[in-house]
Amino acid sequence: xxxxxxxxxxITGASSGIGKASARxxxxxxxxxxxxxxxxxxxxxxxxxxxxxxVALDVQDPESPPRAVAEAVAAFGQIDVWLNNAGYGxxxxxxxxxxxxxxxxxxxxxxxxxxxxxxxxxxxxARRSGTVINVSSIGGIMxxxxxxxxxxxxxxxxxxxxGLWYELGTFGIRVRLIExxxxxxxxGGRSADVWDISRLPDYAGFMxxxxxxxxxxxQNSSPPExxxxxxYAAAIDPSDRLRYLAGPDARRxxxxxxxxxxPAMMRMVRRMFTR
Ligand code: NAP
Numbered sequence: 001x002x003x004x005x006x007x008x009x010x011i012t013g014a015s016s017g018i019g020k021a022s023a024r025x026x027x028x029x030x031x032x033x034x035x036x037x038x039x040x041x042x043x044x045x046x047x048x049x050x051x052x053x054x055v056a057l058d059v060q061d062p063e064s065p066p067r068a069v070a071e072a073v074a075a076f077g078q079i080d081v082w083l084n085n086a087g088y089g090x091x092x093x094x095x096x097x098x099x100x101x102x103x104x105x106x107x108x109x110x111x112x113x114x115x116x117x118x119x120x121x122x123x124x125x126a127r128r129s130g131t132v133i134n135v136s137s138i139g140g141i142m143x144x145x146x147x148x149x150x151x152x153x154x155x156x157x158x159x160x161x162x163g164l165w166y167e168l169g170t171f172g173i174r175v176r177l178i179e180x181x182x183x184x185x186x187x188g189g190r191s192a193d194v195w196d197i198s199r200l201p202d203y204a205g206f207m208x209x210x211x212x213x214x215x216x217x218x219q220n221s222s223p224p225e226x227x228x229x230x231x232y233a234a235a236i237d238p239s240d241r242l243r244y245l246a247g248p249d250a251r252r253x254x255x256x257x258x259x260x261x262x263p264a265m266m267r268m269v270r271r272m273f274t275r
Pocket of ligand 1: 018037039051057058060087088108112138180181189191
């Protein structure tokens with residue numbers, strides 16, 4: 001079997017950004033990589049090889065995760081780490097989101113991730129080992145204006161992962177949360193679901209301020225390779241640590257939120273983004 005002694009990672013959303021940077025880094029470090037994506041046939045950067053398999057996985061399709069688990073096990077014998085990275089941000093005030101847009105945000109960021117955990121957990125439980133890494137966000141701990149539904153999905157991932165830490169931890173399975181700050185990827189580009197506020201002129205001024213402050217804030221975004229390094233450290237960490245911050249803004253704002261408490265922090269964020 002190729003890459004027999006190497007460890008194996010399965011990555012969701014490996015077509016772009018943090019997922020792709022992680023696929024590269026684990027591969028460079030000698031791991032077998034199952035880079036999953038919605039359209040592997042369209043991938044041109046990651047080259048399939050003995051230790052790099054491109055596999056189809058759409059987290060919105062319930063049949064997709066079990067199929068990917070089977071393909072990964074068939075290729076490499078076992079899975080050591082499953083990285084739940086696929087996700088995107090819906091941007092706009094709650095009132096502007098259609099039912100379909102809101103459901104899709106939860107389907108990809110929360111229910112899709114749950115489907116992946118349910119698919120790989122029996123494999124990990126049978127082996128009494130394995131690591132589930134969930135990509136959350138600083139938006140899973142603190143909120144920013146015009147991201148209410150995205151924030152809700154990442155808060156959900158935080159609670160879910162704490163729950164899994166107990167449940168899967170009983171079997172020696174590690175659970176990690178990665179909490180990046182602003183990262184230069186397609187998150188703010190083609191992946192963003194920007195909600196139409198044209199029928200809600202009341203929000204125009206608010207959104208204008210949020211957009212301008214966000215543009216300023218994201219000028220200092222970190223590269224996805226920085227998050228990949230944190231994910232790699234989390235994958236090889238033998239401890240039972242759950243949370244890993246990624247990026248200077250994450251390391252600044254998350255402790256500040258804990259220090260100040262939510263009300264004071266929210267007033268500060270309101271000043272930063274809507275004044
Ligand atoms: P990205 O470059 O837009 O990558 C997102 C990935 O998710 C793409 O590979 C995309 O695939 C995939 N995806 C979307 N819907 C999917 C579906 N239904 N099934 C499978 N894959 C799907 O953005 P990124 O920043 O690397 O995002 C990765 C993760 O980091 C997300 O969970 C995001 O919430 C989190 N995060 C990002 C930031 C940031 O500032 N960038 C900060 C904190 C957390 P396609 O190529 O097919 O669209």
